[in-house]
Structures are given as structure tokens and as C-alpha cells.
Amino acid sequence: MYAAPFSYHRAASLEEAVTLLRELGEEARVIAGGQSLIPLMKMRMARPGALVDIHLISGLNGIERSNGELRFGALARHAEIEDSRVASTIPILHDCAAGIADIQVRNQGTIGGSLAEADPSGDWGTALMALETSVICFGPGGERTVPLEAFIKDAYTTVLAHDELISGVHVKLPPKGSGGAHLAFKRTAPVYPTASASVELTLEDHHLCRDARIVLGCVGLTAIRAKEAEVALRGKTLDEKSIRTAVDAARAAADPQSDMRGSADYKRVLVGTLVKRAIGIAARRARGESVPAGHEYAGR
Amino acid sequence: MNMPDAKKILVRVRVNGKAREAEVEPRTLLVEFLREHLNLTGTHVGCDTSYCGACTVILNGRTVKSCTLFAPMADGGEITTVEGLGIDGKLDAVQEAFAECHGLQCGYCTPGILLSTVQLLEKHPKPTDAQIRKGIAGNTCRCTGYQNIFKSIRMAAAEMEKR
Numbered sequence: 001m002y003a004a005p006f007s008y009h010r011a012a013s014l015e016e017a018v019t020l021l022r023e024l025g026e027e028a029r030v031i032a033g034g035q036s037l038i039p040l041m042k043m044r045m046a047r048p049g050a051l052v053d054i055h056l057i058s059g060l061n062g063i064e065r066s067n068g069e070l071r072f073g074a075l076a077r078h079a080e081i082e083d084s085r086v087a088s089t090i091p092i093l094h095d096c097a098a099g100i101a102d103i104q105v106r107n108q109g110t111i112g113g114s115l116a117e118a119d120p121s122g123d124w125g126t127a128l129m130a131l132e133t134s135v136i137c138f139g140p141g142g143e144r145t146v147p148l149e150a151f152i153k154d155a156y157t158t159v160l161a162h163d164e165l166i167s168g169v170h171v172k173l174p175p176k177g178s179g180g181a182h183l184a185f186k187r188t189a190p191v192y193p194t195a196s197a198s199v200e201l202t203l204e205d206h207h208l209c210r211d212a213r214i215v216l217g218c219v220g221l222t223a224i225r226a227k228e229a230e231v232a233l234r235g236k237t238l239d240e241k242s243i244r245t246a247v248d249a250a251r252a253a254a255d256p257q258s259d260m261r262g263s264a265d266y267k268r269v270l271v272g273t274l275v276k277r278a279i280g281i282a283a284r285r286a287r288g289e290s291v292p293a294g295h296e297y298a299g300r
Numbered sequence: 301m302n303m304p305d306a307k308k309i310l311v312r313v314r315v316n317g318k319a320r321e322a323e324v325e326p327r328t329l330l331v332e333f334l335r336e337h338l339n340l341t342g343t344h345v346g347c348d349t350s351y352c353g354a355c356t357v358i359l360n361g362r363t364v365k366s367c368t369l370f371a372p373m374a375d376g377g378e379i380t381t382v383e384g385l386g387i388d389g390k391l392d393a394v395q396e397a398f399a400e401c402h403g404l405q406c407g408y409c410t411p412g413i414l415l416s417t418v419q420l421l422e423k424h425p426k427p428t429d430a431q432i433r434k435g436i437a438g439n440t441c442r443c444t445g446y447q448n449i450f451k452s453i454r455m456a457a458a459e460m461e462k463r
Contacts, residue, residue, distance in 0.1 A: 001348050008309060008326035008372050031373070038368045039350050041327075051326070053373060079362070102438025103416070104353060107362035108369070189437030190351045299433060299446075 003041035007050045014138045014167055017054050021163040022140065024050040030165045031055070032075055035101070035109035036117035054165065061110075063087050065173070072169040074112025074136075082106060090171065091285050091293075092180035092198060096127035099182075099295025102189045112166040115148075118222070120155045121192035126217030127182040129225060130198035132172035139164035155221040177210070178202040179285030181278040184217065184295045185270060187261070193218050193295065194261040197250070197274035201233070203286040209233045214246065214279075219256040219271050226253040229275065243279055250275040311371045315340065316384030326372050330364075331355040333371035334381060342382040342411050346440070353439035356412035357381050363419045365438070382411035385418070393463070394418055394456045403452030405443035413439045417453050426457055 009024070011017035021028050027049030031037055040046040054060070054075070061075040063084045070090060072081070081087045081097035088094040100106050100114075100123050114124040115135060125148070133148040140163055151158055160166070174180070184196035196217035202210040212233040214226040229249035236242040256267035281293045311328075312321040315338060322337040334340045334357070343366060346354030350368040357366045358380040385392045391399065394417050404410045413436060420427055420435030427435065432453050441449060 003327045003370075005325065005327055007307060008370070010372075031370075034370065034373060035350070035368060038370065042348070051370075055373065102353070103419070103435060104356055104363045104365045104438045105350065105368075108364045190353075297437075299437070 001042040003038070004044060004047040006041075006048055008053065009050060010053045011057060013057055014054075014060075014165070017052050017057070017165055018138065018140055018163055020052045021165070024052070026162045028052055028162070030116065032113040032116075033077065033109040034113070035105050036113060036119055036122070055110075060167065065089075068173050070171045070173060072111050072171075074166045074168055075110050076112075076169075078106035078109050078111070078114075079103065081111065090131065090174065090180070092127050092130055092182045092200060092282075093171070095182040095294040096123050096198075099123070099184060101191075105190065111169055115151070115169065116158060116160060116166050118152050118154075118156050118158050119192070120221050120223075121218045123182070123184060123193070123196060123217065125152055126196050126215050126223040127198045128169070128171065129215045129223050130180055130182070130200040130213045131174065134170045135166055136168040136170065137164050138167040143167065145170075149225065152222045174200060175202055175211075177204060177286055179282045179287070180213075181281035181285065181291075181293045183274045183278045183281070183293060185274060186295060186297045188297050188299070189295075192261075195219055195254075195256070195267050195271040195274060197271055197278045199275065199278035199282045201238075201279070201282045201286050203238070203283065206287050207237050207239075209236055209238050209242070212246075214250055214275060216250060216254050216271050216275070218261075219254040219267050221255075224253055224255065226250040226275070228253060233279075238279070238283055243276065246279065247272045247276045309372055311375045313374055313377050313379050315379045316381060324371050326370060328371045329367055330357070330359075330369040330371050330374050331366035333374075334366065334379075337371075340381055340383055344408055344411055346408065346412075351440065352409065353412045353416065354409050356415045356439065358415055358419065363416055363438075380415065380418075382414055385414060393459045394421070394452075397456035397459060398449075398452040401448050401452040401455055403444065403448045404441075409439055409441045409443075413441065413449060417456060420453070421457055421460060425461065427453065 029048035060073040062073040135151040180200035182198040184193035186193040198215040229246040232246040251272040344354040346352035355366040
């Protein structure tokens with residue numbers, strides 16, 4: 001399959017990328033790893049007249065801890081995050097990175113590209129929304145920092161102006177006593193999940209839930225914060241009753257569409273099950289247990 | 301096809317240790333660049349949708365799906381295709397193991413699976429079953445049912461350990 005014709009431009013720095021985007025106008029799009037954009041271009045669902053390739057900009061793939069934050073360069077690849085010791089100190093990030101598509105896609109796709117594409121079925125938007133995440137946007141006026149929830153406006157739509165791009169992603173380190181999990185269910189490795197759920201909990205004395213964030217993926221036009229579900233846990237003891245209330249609220253917050261991956265009813269049931277399991281794993285991790293988790297698919 | 305805006309650009313790469321170049325339209329996919337412009341037809345086009353992994357090659361030390369990269373994105377890169385695995389017409393350990401264990405039937409997925417195996421064994425010289433499953437999860441085989449592929453990978457790991 002062929003993408004529609006485009007002109008190709010390579011940027012050696014963020015400044016050069018912005019200059020190119022300004023010169024080329026609204027037809028131009030940024031490409032990093034290309035793992036979301038290229039399939040869309042081949043299906044002619046995206047037809048940019050020009051591509052600005054940023055993958056050779058140096059110093060933009062770092063993963064480091066600084067100032068109480070975990071800071072990712074926009075070009076950090078999923079596989080690099082999967083293998084990063086620093087990143088796996090927040091388990092939800094490792095769950096997410098290690099399960100995206102397959103190793104070939106993880107070797108090429110980037111965290112910045114995934115967020116900029118804002119695919120409703122993408123994993124990063126869901127996982128990062130369960131944490132306090134800021135997106136660093138670089139444009140003609142320099143940098144601005146946008147909270148992730150404000151950054152994603154709609155399916156495939158972000159606040160980025162046409163001459164702006166992501167330079168980094170900053171995640172606030174969760175307080176002591178926290179644990180999280182990102183669970184996704186997909187039919188096979190290379191496809192997008194049918195549904196996903198990210199849960200981050202902060203516990204006191206192992207059972208009292210100080211804080212909770214519950215995010216649903218693939219069941220709406222963007223990742224959905226299930227705020228009623230969070231309320232059902234916050235300040236409560238984690239027990240069968242509070243968890244059941246949270247799961248019911250999460251199911252109610254889902255807004256899925258029927259498609260080839262499953263009916264809306266099925267996805268609503270599935271996402272509730274994922275939330276329930278994610279709460280259980282997040283709680284065990286918050287208590288210091290090491291629990292493997294991530295994407296579930298046939299043949300895993 | 302009439303494409304007034306499609307200015308061709310020069311793409312230079314090293315493939316299997318040799319410097320190669322061609323002038324192509326930017327939308328040329330890496331797999332097409334390899335097959336149609338460099339005449340290296342060992343890399344296969346399977347699904348052409350980033351699913352099946354038949355087009356897997358190693359770019360700068362990492363496996364990628366060459367149907368999901370535009371050729372200019374690989375400019376300046378180092379590529380290994382299935383043609384680069386054997387030495388002087390002799391099969392390498394991974395290829396030998398696949399031949400020995402009947403790890404292929406029609407052979408269509410094989411070039412991609414071989415390269416995924418090479419990468420898997422670089423990272424995990426003694427892979428567990430879970431690591432093998434994860435390592436080849438991006439490669440679809442519709443003939444073997446994967447059992448003989450598992451045997452092949454285990455044999456290749458054992459052979460490479462002996463050397």
C-alpha cells in the first residue's frame with residue numbers, strides 16, 4: 001500500500017523542526033517512529049503533504065529521574081522504556097511499555113509520537129493519565145507545559161498547534177505507599193487492545209486508600225478518568241464492597257463503541273473486569289509485593 | 301501515476317555490510333526499497349499492515365517491520381536482511397536449526413522469524429518459553445502451529461552456546 005505523495009524533510013534540532021513546520025504550513029506533520037502515523041497514511045486516513053522527520057534529533061530519547069519527576073525525552077522508544085530500570089520504578093510504566101504491540105513496533109515507536117497521535121486505543125494516554133503527567137510542548141515561543149488531561153482534546157486531536165511538537169513527557173513520582181497497574185486485553189500481540197485499564201493507588205497501613213486514579217482505555221474517544229470510581233475508593237478501606245462500587249462506577253463511565261474488536265456491551269464488561277484486576281494488583285504492589293502484570297493476549 | 305510533488309531523494313544505507321543507495325520517492329516503504337530498488341527479495345511483504353512481521357529486518361541493531369518505515373527514515377542506517385545471515389553460502393546457526401527442526405513449511409514468514417530469532421537470542425541467549433513467545437509475538441506463521449519454530453529456536457540457542 002502506498003501513502004499519498006509527500007515531501008520529506010529532516011530536522012536536526014527542535015528549533016529546526018519548528019522552522020520547517022512554519023515554512024511548510026498546516027499540511028506538514030511531524031514523524032518520529034512512525035508506528036501510528038505510517039499505517040494511517042498507508043490507509044489514506046492521513047494525507048500530510050509534507051513530513052518533518054525528527055528521529056535524528058539528538059538528546060531527545062533520555063529517561064531520567066530529576067526534581068521528583070521521571071522525565072522522558074519525546075523520542076524515548078517503548079522498548080527503551082521497557083528495558084529502563086529507572087522507568088520500572090513506576091510499575092505502571094513498565095506494564096504499559098512492555099506490552100505495546102510487539103518487539104518490532106516497540107523498537108521503533110516513541111512515547112512522544114504515541115501521545116501526539118492520540119489514538120483512542122493507544123496505551124500511553126491511558127497509563128500516563130493514571131499518574132500526574134505533563135506534556136512539554138515546543139513551539140516558536142519556546143516550551144510550554146500542559147497537563148496530559150488538557151493535552152488530549154479528542155480522538156486523534158491534541159492541543160498542539162501546527163508548528164508545535166512534543167519535546168518531553170514528565171511524570172511526577174508517586175508518593176510512598178503507592179502502586180499501580182496497567183492491564184490491557186488484546187486478541188493478539190500486534191493489535192490495539194480491546195479495552196485497557198490503568199489504576200494507581202496510594203495506601204496507608206496497607207488497606208486504607210489515601211488516593212486513587214482509575215483510567216479506562218479504548219472505551220471512548222479518549223482515555224477516560226473514571227472519577228466516580230476513584231471517589232468510591234478514596235478515603236475508604238479497600239475491601240470487597242468498596243471495590244465492587246468502584247468497578248460498577250468504572251463500567252458506567254465507559255463509553256465504548258461496537259467494532260471488530262467486540263460489541264459495546266462486551267467491552268463494558270471487559271473494562272470492569274480489567275479495573276477490578278488492576279485494583280488488586282495495584283494494591284499488592286503498593287504493599288511492596290512484586291507482581292507481574294501487563295497485556296493479556298492469546299499465546300502470551 | 302501522476303505525482304508532481306513527489307521529488308525523489310537519495311537514500312544511502314549499508315545492507316549486510318555493503319554500501320547501497322538509490323533515489324526514491326519519499327513514500328517508498330523500506331521493504332519496497334530493499335526488494336524493488338536493491339533487488340534483495342529475501343525480505344517478504346506479508347500483510348502490509350504492520351501485523352504479520354514477514355517484512356522484519358534489523359535496522360541499527362533493532363528489529364523493525366520494514367513495511368512500516370519510509371525508506372528515507374533508514375538513511376544512514378545499518379540494515380541486516382535474511383540475505384546477510386549465512387556466511388559464504390553456508391547457513392548460520394539459526395537457519396541450520398530451522399532446517400533441522402522443520403521450523404518452516406511454506407517459508408513465507410521465515411525471513412522475518414529468523415531475524416526476530418537472531419534478536420531474541422542476542423538479548424536472551426538461553427530464552428525461557430515465555431521469552432520465546434514474547435520474542436516472536438510479532439511474527440505470524442500460518443503453517444507450523446509454532447511448535448517446530450519453538451524447537452528450532454531452542455536448538456539454535458543450544459548450538460550457539462556450544463560455539
